Amino acid sequence: MEKIRIGIMGYGNLGRGIECAVRQNEDMELTAVFTRRNPSSVETVSGTAVYGVDRLLQKKDEMDVLMLCGGSATDLPRQTPEYARHFNVVDSFDTHANIPQHFAAVDQAAREGGKVAMISVGWDPGMFSLNRLYANAILRDGKDYTFWGKGISQGHSDAIRRIPGVKDAKQYTIPVESALASVRACENPDLTTRQKHIRECFVVAQEGADKARIEQEIRTMPNYFADYDTTVHFISEEELLRDHAGIPHGGLVLRTGKTGINGENNHVIEYSLKLDSNPEFTACVLTAYARAAYRMSREGMTGCKTVFDVAPAYLSPMSPEEMREHLL
Amino acid sequence: MEKIRIGIMGYGNLGRGIECAVRQNEDMELTAVFTRRNPSSVETVSGTAVYGVDRLLQKKDEMDVLMLCGGSATDLPRQTPEYARHFNVVDSFDTHANIPQHFAAVDQAAREGGKVAMISVGWDPGMFSLNRLYANAILRDGKDYTFWGKGISQGHSDAIRRIPGVKDAKQYTIPVESALASVRACENPDLTTRQKHIRECFVVAQEGADKARIEQEIRTMPNYFADYDTTVHFISEEELLRDHAGIPHGGLVLRTGKTGINGENNHVIEYSLKLDSNPEFTACVLTAYARAAYRMSREGMTGCKTVFDVAPAYLSPMSPEEMREHLL
Numbered sequence: 001m002e003k004i005r006i007g008i009m010g011y012g013n014l015g016r017g018i019e020c021a022v023r024q025n026e027d028m029e030l031t032a033v034f035t036r037r038n039p040s041s042v043e044t045v046s047g048t049a050v051y052g053v054d055r056l057l058q059k060k061d062e063m064d065v066l067m068l069c070g071g072s073a074t075d076l077p078r079q080t081p082e083y084a085r086h087f088n089v090v091d092s093f094d095t096h097a098n099i100p101q102h103f104a105a106v107d108q109a110a111r112e113g114g115k116v117a118m119i120s121v122g123w124d125p126g127m128f129s130l131n132r133l134y135a136n137a138i139l140r141d142g143k144d145y146t147f148w149g150k151g152i153s154q155g156h157s158d159a160i161r162r163i164p165g166v167k168d169a170k171q172y173t174i175p176v177e178s179a180l181a182s183v184r185a186c187e188n189p190d191l192t193t194r195q196k197h198i199r200e201c202f203v204v205a206q207e208g209a210d211k212a213r214i215e216q217e218i219r220t221m222p223n224y225f226a227d228y229d230t231t232v233h234f235i236s237e238e239e240l241l242r243d244h245a246g247i248p249h250g251g252l253v254l255r256t257g258k259t260g261i262n263g264e265n266n267h268v269i270e271y272s273l274k275l276d277s278n279p280e281f282t283a284c285v286l287t288a289y290a291r292a293a294y295r296m297s298r299e300g301m302t303g304c305k306t307v308f309d310v311a312p313a314y315l316s317p318m319s320p321e322e323m324r325e326h327l328l
Numbered sequence: 329m330e331k332i333r334i335g336i337m338g339y340g341n342l343g344r345g346i347e348c349a350v351r352q353n354e355d356m357e358l359t360a361v362f363t364r365r366n367p368s369s370v371e372t373v374s375g376t377a378v379y380g381v382d383r384l385l386q387k388k389d390e391m392d393v394l395m396l397c398g399g400s401a402t403d404l405p406r407q408t409p410e411y412a413r414h415f416n417v418v419d420s421f422d423t424h425a426n427i428p429q430h431f432a433a434v435d436q437a438a439r440e441g442g443k444v445a446m447i448s449v450g451w452d453p454g455m456f457s458l459n460r461l462y463a464n465a466i467l468r469d470g471k472d473y474t475f476w477g478k479g480i481s482q483g484h485s486d487a488i489r490r491i492p493g494v495k496d497a498k499q500y501t502i503p504v505e506s507a508l509a510s511v512r513a514c515e516n517p518d519l520t521t522r523q524k525h526i527r528e529c530f531v532v533a534q535e536g537a538d539k540a541r542i543e544q545e546i547r548t549m550p551n552y553f554a555d556y557d558t559t560v561h562f563i564s565e566e567e568l569l570r571d572h573a574g575i576p577h578g579g580l581v582l583r584t585g586k587t588g589i590n591g592e593n594n595h596v597i598e599y600s601l602k603l604d605s606n607p608e609f610t611a612c613v614l615t616a617y618a619r620a621a622y623r624m625s626r627e628g629m630t631g632c633k634t635v636f637d638v639a640p641a642y643l644s645p646m647s648p649e650e651m652r653e654h655l656l
Contacts, residue, residue: 137643268601272598312635323636
């Protein structure tokens, strides 16, 4: 069997996750990892060769799909259009508001290069988006809800760490159970920000720091915490490392809707994820879409694609006959 | 806006559901209902014209998609290949074991006729199949579980009604909560038939019938009940009509799996449906796939398709730009 040759650009949590995911897919093999750091300073979990980013174009013919593992703030807006001229690529661009302009830039580059570029792959955007689309197409008269958590929010944890007197911190986003129950009961609640999620913070204070002031600064921080019911726990560094070292996340997408001649019947569609490792799960989704990018490119397709544009069959290593027999 | 013109072949619960669903889709209109009964004996819920099945081919140019609402046992194996030569069609063929031969027959007919034929659309097969495929493509090292219910099983209710002394009956299939909890906890249980579902029966006995004998016959009925923990309640006809008149159903598809260099992280993907009306929800799914059949046919595609072959974007009435902005 000819294997799909995967390259990884950027070796952080997501890149490591992709390295692990490729090992679980028998029809794929990892060619190389590329980094902007000094390659000799990067050790991969399974001994994959590491090169500086300057070697990327030289190795173009050794890869079928390049996985872009940079951040959405500054890396991907530049990298995805640049690399989509030369490679089939997959990225996890997740700045919702900027997706239209990212799509346009990547689409032009991928068309000019004759490549397939999958953007905004992961779980939100990604699997959650798919579930919103399917549920909306089915239940036309209904209402959508997305809840995140329980899980670590990196941005909110970082915001706490920037407060003077804070040594380290982790922040969990948690759906409000009563809100979820109301949605599932088809009560169609209109939920405020505060009614949907609570925020729980575990903070390691520097010695002698004013904990009351830190707690107050967290609770009143605009955008991040002021609109939420926020709990702050001060714990030791040992406790933080012992009990909060993971990167769990997850969430739920629900749509409730009515059918019948007078809307007399209610329906609930619910999709949920409980993830021990946010980056490893995201990596698994990107890896499945790498298979799709490879196949769609082989069929002659080009341009920017999102999860909405990919027929599910492209994601599975099974043949169409096997899929119909075992999964349908 | 040019509307997608829908025809309905067969006017039972599913056909009525499609009539209601089309009314919820602004880009569609219902052309006609076709029946094997005397058309003058059929009254549609929204006054749609009813014709005998002999008029179907005459009206060919008035419909973009024909919805086949017959049963999987005898209707669809004959109807879908026959009509796929002349119409884009959607069916809900759900005899899993016979899908390969149904696919082959329909594919040949649809290709010869230059039409698109969507088969096995609904929630299982259908949305549950999609969720099995997506979850398997993402979590490669994992285990699948499908639970059905709580809901009415038509086949099991019919089986009870055939027992001498039974006037009427309804049977609910119910997932076993402890089994679900074990799956969600990533314990990867191997579950027997008995461990996954219980069966609860509400039976109206004829006057003077031997209830102990009826209960015994139900509990020991091979294939239907013998392998399950089955509860039998005898109730009055009034109670059956009052409390068990609906056709609710639903269920869950779960996949749990491991990621990481040593499989150290667990993940749970769960999709669930809670449906007040099984046929009306199924009808909504078929209606969304009618939109896809229409669009794929306009793009020149032909042949038999399943939900695996349909890019999600084809299902939504939104433009690609709207989808990316509002759903991604």
